[in-house]
Amino acid sequence: MAEGLHFAVTATDGAARSGVITTPRGKIRTPAFMPVGTAATVKAMLPESVALTGADIVLANTYHLMLRPGAGRVEGLGGLHRFMHWERPILTDSGGFQVMSLAGLRRMGEEGVRFRSHLDGAEHFLGPEESMAIQRRLGADIVMAFDECTPFPADAGTAAASMRRSMRWALRSKAAFGAAPGQALFGIQQGSVYPDLRAESAARLVEIGFDGYAVGGLAVGEGQAAMFAVLDRVPALLPADRPRYLMGVGKPDDIVGAVRRGIDMLDCVLPTRSGRTGQAFTRRGTVNLRNARHADDPRPLDDACSCPACRHYSRAYLHHVQRAGEIVAAMLITWHNLHYYQELMAGLRAAIAAGALAAFADRFARLRDEGDLPPR
Amino acid sequence: MAEGLHFAVTATDGAARSGVITTPRGKIRTPAFMPVGTAATVKAMLPESVALTGADIVLANTYHLMLRPGAGRVEGLGGLHRFMHWERPILTDSGGFQVMSLAGLRRMGEEGVRFRSHLDGAEHFLGPEESMAIQRRLGADIVMAFDECTPFPADAGTAAASMRRSMRWALRSKAAFGAAPGQALFGIQQGSVYPDLRAESAARLVEIGFDGYAVGGLAVGEGQAAMFAVLDRVPALLPADRPRYLMGVGKPDDIVGAVRRGIDMLDCVLPTRSGRTGQAFTRRGTVNLRNARHADDPRPLDDACSCPACRHYSRAYLHHVQRAGEIVAAMLITWHNLHYYQELMAGLRAAIAAGALAAFADRFARLRDEGDLPPR
Numbered sequence: 001m002a003e004g005l006h007f008a009v010t011a012t013d014g015a016a017r018s019g020v021i022t023t024p025r026g027k028i029r030t031p032a033f034m035p036v037g038t039a040a041t042v043k044a045m046l047p048e049s050v051a052l053t054g055a056d057i058v059l060a061n062t063y064h065l066m067l068r069p070g071a072g073r074v075e076g077l078g079g080l081h082r083f084m085h086w087e088r089p090i091l092t093d094s095g096g097f098q099v100m101s102l103a104g105l106r107r108m109g110e111e112g113v114r115f116r117s118h119l120d121g122a123e124h125f126l127g128p129e130e131s132m133a134i135q136r137r138l139g140a141d142i143v144m145a146f147d148e149c150t151p152f153p154a155d156a157g158t159a160a161a162s163m164r165r166s167m168r169w170a171l172r173s174k175a176a177f178g179a180a181p182g183q184a185l186f187g188i189q190q191g192s193v194y195p196d197l198r199a200e201s202a203a204r205l206v207e208i209g210f211d212g213y214a215v216g217g218l219a220v221g222e223g224q225a226a227m228f229a230v231l232d233r234v235p236a237l238l239p240a241d242r243p244r245y246l247m248g249v250g251k252p253d254d255i256v257g258a259v260r261r262g263i264d265m266l267d268c269v270l271p272t273r274s275g276r277t278g279q280a281f282t283r284r285g286t287v288n289l290r291n292a293r294h295a296d297d298p299r300p301l302d303d304a305c306s307c308p309a310c311r312h313y314s315r316a317y318l319h320h321v322q323r324a325g326e327i328v329a330a331m332l333i334t335w336h337n338l339h340y341y342q343e344l345m346a347g348l349r350a351a352i353a354a355g356a357l358a359a360f361a362d363r364f365a366r367l368r369d370e371g372d373l374p375p376r
Numbered sequence: 377m378a379e380g381l382h383f384a385v386t387a388t389d390g391a392a393r394s395g396v397i398t399t400p401r402g403k404i405r406t407p408a409f410m411p412v413g414t415a416a417t418v419k420a421m422l423p424e425s426v427a428l429t430g431a432d433i434v435l436a437n438t439y440h441l442m443l444r445p446g447a448g449r450v451e452g453l454g455g456l457h458r459f460m461h462w463e464r465p466i467l468t469d470s471g472g473f474q475v476m477s478l479a480g481l482r483r484m485g486e487e488g489v490r491f492r493s494h495l496d497g498a499e500h501f502l503g504p505e506e507s508m509a510i511q512r513r514l515g516a517d518i519v520m521a522f523d524e525c526t527p528f529p530a531d532a533g534t535a536a537a538s539m540r541r542s543m544r545w546a547l548r549s550k551a552a553f554g555a556a557p558g559q560a561l562f563g564i565q566q567g568s569v570y571p572d573l574r575a576e577s578a579a580r581l582v583e584i585g586f587d588g589y590a591v592g593g594l595a596v597g598e599g600q601a602a603m604f605a606v607l608d609r610v611p612a613l614l615p616a617d618r619p620r621y622l623m624g625v626g627k628p629d630d631i632v633g634a635v636r637r638g639i640d641m642l643d644c645v646l647p648t649r650s651g652r653t654g655q656a657f658t659r660r661g662t663v664n665l666r667n668a669r670h671a672d673d674p675r676p677l678d679d680a681c682s683c684p685a686c687r688h689y690s691r692a693y694l695h696h697v698q699r700a701g702e703i704v705a706a707m708l709i710t711w712h713n714l715h716y717y718q719e720l721m722a723g724l725r726a727a728i729a730a731g732a733l734a735a736f737a738d739r740f741a742r743l744r745d746e747g748d749l750p751p752r
Contacts, residue, residue, distance in 0.1 A: 040696065044703040046684070069671065069696040077674050077692050085688040276703075295445065298453050308422070312461040316453050320416065320445045327420040327652075327706055 005142070005184035005211045007243050007264075011353040015235045015262040018352040021243055023141045024182045025081070025089045028056040030243065031259045031352075033345045034091060034267040035338055039064045040074075040084040043272050044330040045338070047086040053307070053335065054342035057089040057141075059267045062134055063098035066124070067117045071137040079139030091267075092140035093247075094131045094173075094188075097149045110165065112146070128172035136180060143180070144214065145173035147188040152220040159192035166190045166216075167204040174208050184211035186245060192217055193226050195233060202237035212243040215263070219248045224257065231261035252281060252344055253368065256361050259348050271341045275334025278322040282340060285368045289333065293375040294319035307339035308332065381518070381560035381587045383619050383640075387729040391611045391638040394728040397619055399517050400558045401457070401465045404432040406619065407635045407728075409721045410467060410643040411714055415440045416450075416460040419648050420706040421714065423462040429683070429711065430718035433465040433517075435643045438510055439474035442500070443493045447513040455515030467643075468516035469623075470507045470549075470564075473525045486541065488522070504548035512556060519556070520590065521549035523564040528596040535568035542566045542592075543580040550584050560587035562621060568593055569602050571609060578613035588619040591639070595624045600633065607637035628657060628720055629744065632737050635724050647717045651710025654698040658716060661744045665709065669751045670695035683715035684708065 007030075009019040021028040035042045035050055037058045042050050050058060060080060065071060077083050080090055099106055099115045106115035112127020126134075128146040135143040147166035150159050170187050177185045187210035191197030205213055215234060218227045231246070238244050245265035246258050255266055271281060278289040282302045289301075297315040305311075309318060309332035321329040344364075351360035383406075385395040397404040411418045411426055413434045418426050426434060436456060441447060453459050456466055475482055475491045482491035488503020502510075504522040511519040523542040526535050546563050553561045563586035567573030581589055591610060594603045607622070614620050621641035622634050631642055647657060654665040658678045665677075673691035681687075685694065685708035697705040720740075727736035 039700045039702060040693070041702045041704040044707075046704065046707065068700060069692065073672060073692070076672065077690060083690070083693055083696075085693075296449060296452065314453060314459070316445065316449070317416070317459055317461075320459075324415045324444060326415060326417045327703055328417040328422065330703055331420075331422065331707070 007212070007241065009240070011355075013352045013355050013357040014260065016260050016348075016352050016357050017262065017264065018349040019264065021264075023089045023184070025087060025141055026056065028089055028265075029345075029349060030264040031255075031345055031348050032056055032265045033255065033341045034059045034265065035341075036061075036267055036269045036272060037084065037086070037090075038269075039068070040080060042334075042338075044275060044327070044334040045272075047084065049335055050086070050338065051088065053338040054346060055088075055338065057091060058086060059091045059093065060084075060138070060140070061098060062092050062095035062131060062138070063126075065092075065138060066095060066126075066134050067119055071134040075137040075139070081139060089141040090139075091142035092135045092138055092144065094144045094146040095126050095134070096131065096146050097248075099126050100148060108148075110168075128169045129176040132173055132176040136177070136183060139183075141183060142212070143177060143183055143185050145170045145185065145187045145210070147190060147216055149220065150190050150192050150217045152192065152217070152222050154192050156194055156197070159190075159194055160197055163190040163192075163197050163201050167201060170205060170210075171208055174210070186210055186212040186214050186243075188214040188216040188247070189238070190217045193222055193230060195230075198230060198233060199237055206239060210242070212245060212265075213238045214245040214247050216247050218246065219250050219254070224254060227254070228257050228261065231258055231263065235262040252341070253365070255341075255344065256348065256364055259352075260357060260361060271337035272334050275337045276330040278318075278329065278333060280318075280333055280340075281337050282372070283367045284370055284372050287372050289315065289318045289322045289329075291319070297376065299373070299376070301336060302340075305336065305339065305343075307336045309336040383588070383617065385616070387731075389728045389731050389733040390636065392636050392724075392728050392733050393638065393640065394725040395640065397640075399465045399560070401463060401517055402432065404465055404641075405721075405725060406640040407631075407721055407724050408432055408641045409631065409717045410435045410641065411717075412437075412643055412645045412648060413460065413462070413466075414645075415444070416456060418710075418714075420651060420703070420710040421648075423460065425711055426462070426714065427464065429714040430722060431464075431714065433467060434462060435467045435469065436460075436514070436516070437474060438468050438471035438507060438514070439502075441468075441514060442471060442502075442510050443495055447510040451513040451515070457515060465517040466515075467518035468511045468514055468520065470520045470522040471502050471510070472507065472522050473624075475502050476524060484524075486544075504545045505552040508549055508552040512553070512559060515559075517559060518588070519553060519559055519561050521546045521561065521563045521586070523566060523592055525596065526566050526568050526593045528568065528593070528598050530568050532570055532573070535566075535570055536573055539566040539568075539573050539577050543577060546581060546586075547584055550586070562586055562588040562590050562619075564590040564592040564623070565614070566593045569598055569606060571606075574606060574609060575613055582615060586618070588621060588641075589614045590621040590623050592623050594622065595626050595630070600630060603630070604633050604637065607634055607639065611638040628717070629741070631717075631720065632724065632740055635728075636733060636737060647713035648710050651713045652706045654694075654705065654709060656694075656709055656716075657713050658748070659743045660746055660748045663748050665691065665694045665698045665705075667695070673752065675749070675752070677712060678716075681712065681715065681719075683712045685712040
């Protein structure tokens with residue numbers, strides 16, 4: 001364990017727990033949702049606004065940053081935090097997921113992945129050693145092991161082979177990471193939907209030893225029920241005293257279900273991406289602000305929300321600027337969505353602390369099922 | 377004169393003056409630069425940020441707002457100020473300039489202009505009476521008379537005919553505007569580059585009587601020298617006790633020259649539009665942040681600037697996000713540009729108050745001519 005990362009569970013409620021991860025750059029209240037800042041910006045947000053939503057940590061993407069502006073350049077400029085003006089913790093992914101999504105542009109082997117940049121076609125190579133070097137140069141507080149996100153569906157043989165390669169890469173990641181004061185390294189469990197493979201992967205990761213453990217290979221098309229079935233077994237497989245991070249999840253009800261099953265950290269592009277297409281997340285489910293029924297609606301998106309979009313603007317305005325393609329639409333709706341996600345996390349943390357998570361989840365589902373306000 | 381608008385000149389320096397326009401929605405320090413908020417948003421800015429740059433008033437476009445979301449809708453939602461969450465003064469243009477720019481889509485006559493919407497092809501009609509009604513429904517603090525912006529070049533006969541029609545429209549605008557407590561009406565001088573036509577237009581406007589007087593038909597291709605030649609005669613033609621507004625101007629040196637010639641208000645899309653293409657205005661001239669020479673530059677855009685883009689980010693970061701097409705590039709560079717423009721206005725006001733405008737203009741030109749910092 002890196003000396004940089006300390007995790008204290010402060011309350012539990014069934015499998016769920018709340019706590020605090022302490023890093024040299026600040027505390028992360030868990031369960032934590034990490035907004036995605038792919039290219040060194042949480043799209044359409046200033047970092048001060050991201051912090052105002054309640055985010056303690058953001059995620060950045062190694063693949064994008066290694067290509068543009070380049071890890072060496074970021075390092076030369078004082079590291080990612082200074083570069084993007086975000087002094088709180090940053091987690092970087094390994095780049096593996098993105099390079100392996102480059103269909104036709106990549107060649108994968110035991111060493112790693114050779115691929116061509118989507119920007120200029122230049123050839124690059126990324127394996128565990130390269131990924132560790134890049135993430136350390138970026139200055140991430142939490143570095144992710146290099147792995148293969150096993151595609152779904154995969155038969156058991158394919159899933160086993162993929163998982164075992166990821167475990168060999170996990171070992172190489174650990175070795176290449178070395179001693180990195182102030183930086184922490186997380187391993188990533190694979191194994192698709194197969195309980196025995198998930199167990200084997202977890203055991204192998206624990207044997208190697210990481211500062212935290214991610215659950216990878218989910219939210220890739222298997223559906224919520226299959227995802228929850230995998231998550232049901234996570235607490236028994238991963239160390240209770242280390243953070244558990246579910247990668248790439250998800251919709252609000254995915255998050256509630258994952259937290260109930262013992263997940264401490266999550267990330268997803270949904271609130272930011274949806275913020276640029278007029279899709280808002282609210283207590284009453286999703287609201288499509290492009291819909292003409294909002295055109296004359298003087299009400300806020302959610303009158304119980306304290307974000308700037310809800311405090312200062314009508315649905316009619318949000319509809320107007322969204323339809324007009326104005327940048328302020330992305331700015332306001334993204335802000336709302338991130339605010340909503342962070343309020344959800346704060347609600348989950350408070351409910352766990354109060355031993356009232358089941359009631360919280362019931363209320364969450366009831367409001368969502370009621371749906372958006374009727375038009376007026 | 378509407379009871380709503382009061383103008384006090386507090387200092388003069390040659391033809392230049394500084395002062396305060398007082399409206400029911402607040403004071404406008406002059407000389408004033410008005411950011412353009414075409415479709416009820418200053419593009420890529422939140423209104424709180426626009427206010428932080430020092431702007432006392434913004435401009436909104438009647439043409440865009442009448443088509444989307446529609447003046448009746450804005451009125452029904454409580455007016456433009458509430459709609460766009462900007463409680464300070466707003467000036468609306470008449471819509472004339474934009475509809476007359478719709479080549480092929482419009483038919484102009486003595487009554488006004490019949491045109492097709494660029495959004496859906498629907499037919500609309502805009503004349504002085506319609507423009508006044510729309511601007512009043514939007515709730516503008518300063519309403520502009522409906523006029524024709526005489527194209528450049530125009531021979532003297534064409535310019536005279538165009539100006540005289542605008543003067544007939546000015547009279548109809550005044551009549552249609554009626555008594556509008558809290559709202560003010562500005563007339564617009566035309567006459568192209570012809571001194572006698574400018575004089576005739578000004579005399580006619582003063583005869584009709586307006587709360588303020590705009591100089592229209594400039595910055596349309598005539599060049600800075602010709603524009604300044606027209607402006608040299610403005611103080612002698614327009615009442616000294618009413619604000620003088622130069623429409624659609626301009627680059628920083630256009631602004632300095634216009635203010636020296638007695639202009640009190642200006643507007644231009646340059647700082648906002650350039651903010652979306654990576655072009656920054658600084659004390660040292662314009663800086664193109666797309667240029668590769670900024671890629672490794674740890675310095676701020678301007679170390680003497682206190683805007684967020686300059687306080688918190690390197691040129692390298694601004695270059696990176698601009699090249700990556702990130703929204704935050706437009707947000708930061710627009711903020712910087714508006715901040716720069718407002719600092720320029722504050723500098724002009726202070727110089728006029730100190731009787732030191734010539735020295736200010738010299739220093740402005742010297743720094744600009746030095747050009748941007750050399751690369752390092």
